[in-house]
Amino acid sequence: MTDEVLIEVEGKIGRIRLNRPRALHALTMDMCRAMLAAVQAWREETSVETIIIDHAEGRGFCAGGDIRAIADSARGDARHARDFFRVEYQLNHALFTCAKPIVAVMDGIVMGGGVGISAPARFRVATENTRFAMPETGIGLFPDVGGGWYLSRLPGRMGEYLGLTGHRLNGAECVALGLATHYVASDEVPGLRHQLAERPSEIESILDGLATPIGEASVLAHQADIDRLFAGETVEDIMAALAADGSAWAAEQQAVLAAKSPQSLKVSLRVVREGRGRATFEDEMAAEYGVVCHVVQRLDFVEGVRALIVDKDNQPRWDPSTLEAVSEHLIDRIFEPLPASEEWTPA
Template sequence: MSTPTETLAYREGGAGRLRLNRPKALNALNLPMVQQMTRALLDWREDRGVRLILIDHAEGRGFCAGGDVVTIARSAQGHGAAGQAFFFQEYRLNHLMYTYPKPGVVFMDGVTMGGGVGIACPCRYRVVTERTMFAMPETAIGLFPDVGGGRYLSRLRGRAAQYLALTGARLDGADCIALGLANYFIPSERLDALKAELCATPEKVESILAGAAVAPPLAKIVDQLPLIDRLFASDDYEEILAALETDGSDWALKQLDTLRPKSPTACKVSLRMLVESPRQPHFVDEMRMEFGIAARMFRHPDFGEGVRALLIDKDNQPIWNPATPEGVTAAMVDGFFQPLPASQAWTPLPAPTFDNAAGD
């Protein structure tokens, strides 16, 4: 269950503020939170007093750890209506944010994973701190990097997308800056004063952020990029595994150890998505494709098994089906990418009419 206090939505000065406030769950998104955020953004879209949107978390160590996958997995054990509704509305929120006419500032201060990435990456101004931990770890629970992850990851340099999507590697704030996933590194101790200044003078957003930003530390991932480009060069999962094994370096063997516990189905679907995402003309097409994949994947046995093993029983011993990459055929992967029937397909929120714009 969610309460209105799990998402704080209010105006402060010239800014609309969205604050995630579910700290015991690391601010993981549930359906009511998604709906509360959507309503607030729709209200502010035509409010001329709102010049800027600020998105952060009210307390706790995580900006947003993702979606409430335990609830979604339990839904899938029945008819799956709750899970279907969550993804449908979450993707509508993601699309609304991506196409929103007013600039957004997101503070990725702490854990930013999965669904948290989905509400961070659409923002024009993305702030990281020394506490940022960014990841798309979905393959560990039988899913894929969704919420627009195909679009955001596939546009990264080299083969970083394939590496991040398969391994779920965690990035710090400096890594995010180096890859272009964030554009301002600001020490966490400066955030409260910064947010107050942005609310007071939202028209100065860029100069305020630039004035508070500092040079990030050296990004660890920069030295790894040549290895990533070479060893994750293939779009064939078995070829990536073979390249890592053949290389035999400590770094390559560590990646193999990371990949072995992942869902083979999820890994192959993720690689395929990174091929298909750049072919989607617009973000609405990306969302439609990702919803079709998600609608099938959250009902696949691997999702429930992954959530059980990692988040419910916490035995870290998932039993995947199929159990090996070789067992996941091309036809199986193709099945996740078939268009849904029109009655089940994802649709964006209706476009605004602006009927009263001339009279404002």
């Protein structure tokens, strides 16, 4: 076990509290294993009625997986990186399929792996501190942990937009898009936890009583632009549409995409598009695992982490360096199924 995640039962509540404040509660392999074991045990424990996921102290909620450690392992032996994603995805799937109600309190940064442990929850609580994003195209990855499932089910082409650009949403925008179910002021969160522990069978009424109006969801003002400009069949089509639009907003998105890994942009677009056709979340996780196993062995992942997280020079040297150089053959190879003995399966 690890003290980087605090797991306990309070009355009829199973509590999972992320506890890596200096790392913005980024997930390690041990944290994922501990959370997975707790969820599996509580599934069978009749005395536990509800599960709450939040963070213990410091800023939160969860900045993602411990990408630096994963990249270090990928640089040496990619099997360690693959093991991390295997366990993380098993945790994501266990949360998604858990019959007991889960409440995720997303009071802070919710990125990457943080999305993976909050999006499956039946009740997802945003606050004025919430900053939700899947910024993986900036580090040579793609929106995984079920990103192909969640993003593809957003209205219009919002999934393509968020998955490619890594745009950050605030709490109000998360509620407006259905990524959060309730908006609660952060100073009400301690009282929320107390009420849930006292009355776990009344989750919805408690949340409804504490929720406040979301106000303006700015991203929706661009929904029509997003639907029009991010509808292209290829990333090149999307870039051409942005270039031809002439608006300041389109130019801004074009500049954002130009800084991302060309390989990751093409992988991400395909993940979102294929996600729309997945029949089950298990199918989605199995497909994403196959993709991530190929991606972590390629140069862009290690280089993206170096440029944005290790050296912080923000000057990644992508390989291939242009969209045109990322061939369909290369993308097809990344999406090739794994050998049967290496495929992902639920815990």
